[in-house]
Amino acid sequence: GQQLNQSPQSMFIQEGEDVSMNCTSSSIFNTWLWYKQEPGEGPVLLIALYKAGELTSNGRLTAQFGITRKDSFLNISASIPSDVGIYFCAGQLQLGAQKLVFGQGTRLTINP
Amino acid sequence: DGGITQSPKYLFRKEGQNVTLSCEQNLNHDAMYWYRQDPGQGLRLIYYSQIVNDFQKGDIAEGYSVSREKKESFPLTVTSAQKNPTAFYLCASRIQGDTEAFFGQGTRLTVV
Numbered sequence: 695g696q697q698l699n700q701s702p703q704s705m706f707i708q709e710g711e712d713v714s715m716n717c718t719s720s721s722i723f724n725t726w727l728w729y730k731q732e733p734g735e736g737p738v739l740l741i742a743l744y745k746a747g748e749l750t751s752n753g754r755l756t757a758q759f760g761i762t763r764k765d766s767f768l769n770i771s772a773s774i775p776s777d778v779g780i781y782f783c784a785g786q787l788q789l790g791a792q793k794l795v796f797g798q799g800t801r802l803t804i805n806p
Numbered sequence: 807d808g809g810i811t812q813s814p815k816y817l818f819r820k821e822g823q824n825v826t827l828s829c830e831q832n833l834n835h836d837a838m839y840w841y842r843q844d845p846g847q848g849l850r851l852i853y854y855s856q857i858v859n860d861f862q863k864g865d866i867a868e869g870y871s872v873s874r875e876k877k878e879s880f881p882l883t884v885t886s887a888q889k890n891p892t893a894f895y896l897c898a899s900r901i902q903g904d905t906e907a908f909f910g911q912g913t914r915l916t917v918v
Contacts, residue, residue, distance in 0.1 A: 700848075725905045736812075736896050736909030737849075744905075782848065786905050792837070792856060793864070794907055798848040 700783055700797030708805050713770040715800040717783035725786040726766035727794070728757050732779045740781075741768070770802075778804050808833045812897050812910035819884070819891065819917050827882045827913045829897035836902035838880035842866060843894040843912075852895075855880055856902060884915060892917045 700717045707713060717726070725744055729737035741752050743759035743766060750757055754771045766785070770777055783797040810831040819825045829838065837856050841849040851864030855874040869888025874880055880899075884891045894914050900907040 698848075703846075727906060729909075734912070734914070736810075736898075736911045739906055739908065742906050784907070792854060792862070793839075793851060794905070796841075796849040798846075 698783060698785055698795050698797040700800055702800060703798065704801040704803070706803045706805065707773060709773060709775060711773055713773055713777070713802060714767065715781060716765060716767045717785070717797045718765040719785065719795075720764065721787060722763045723766075723785035723795075724763075724788050724791070726757070726759050727784040727786075728755075728766070728768050729782045729784065730779045731782065731799070737782055773802075773804055775804055775806060778802055810897060810899055810908055810910035812895075812913050814913060815911065817913055817915045819915060821917055822886045824883055824885050825915065827884070827895055827897075827915070829880045829882065829910060830878055831880075831897075831899045831910075832878060833899060833901075833908065834877070835899035835908075836877070837900050838874070839898040839900075839907065840864075840870070840872065840880070840882045841896040841898065843896060849896065852882065891915055 698717050728740045731737040741757040746763045747761050748759040757768045780799040780801050782799045784794045813828045839854040840852040850866050852870050853872040855861035871883045896912050897910040898907040
């Protein structure tokens with residue numbers, strides 16, 4: 695199936711640092727979604743992006759829909775211990791598409 | 807409260823046995839999905855359904871079966887034909903034509 699390349703695969707940071715991760719594809723996406731998954735739980739939606747160039751914030755989280763529509767970025771500012779988890783990007787290739795395509799995830803570990 | 811409920815949270819199966827994972831939603835969502843998650847990998851689509859009494863194979867449907875007799879329910883059966891069934895299984899749903907998918911809490915299946 696269609697692939698999204700998400701990087702980095704893992705991050706080890708100090709509490710208080712900022713975090714950046716991204717997803718890229720060779721295909722144009724209509725929508726980008728960012729999810730967070732904590733151990734043993736289902737993913738929870740963080741941010742949804744619907745327009746190229748769109749920049750959306752949710753507290754300390756900010757995500758952008760790349761202008762080429764082939765990528766998206768998620769930034770976390772001033773990380774705290776509860777930010778630990780796996781972050782997934784997901785994309786939809788076209789309006790009304792039946793399936794979402796998921797990245798492989800970025801595992802975030804924070805040292806207090 | 808509205809949401810998606812997966813049960814059981816943990817499931818153990820002997821080799822050669824079929825097992826059924828439950829997924830129920832009261833969000834009035836038309837579309838429902840089953841994903842498989844293995845360590846270090848993203849979410850892989852098993853089956854999805856857009857309407858009652860209709861469903862489509864995803865990327866890794868072999869060894870699995872589903873039914874959609876009611877809008878609220880989308881059970882997944884892991885058959886003995888699935889060679890490596892030990893994994894974390896996630897159910898999701900979304901409004902037809904919308905893009906944000908909401909996930910259940912997952913079922914961890916272990917073959918013993």
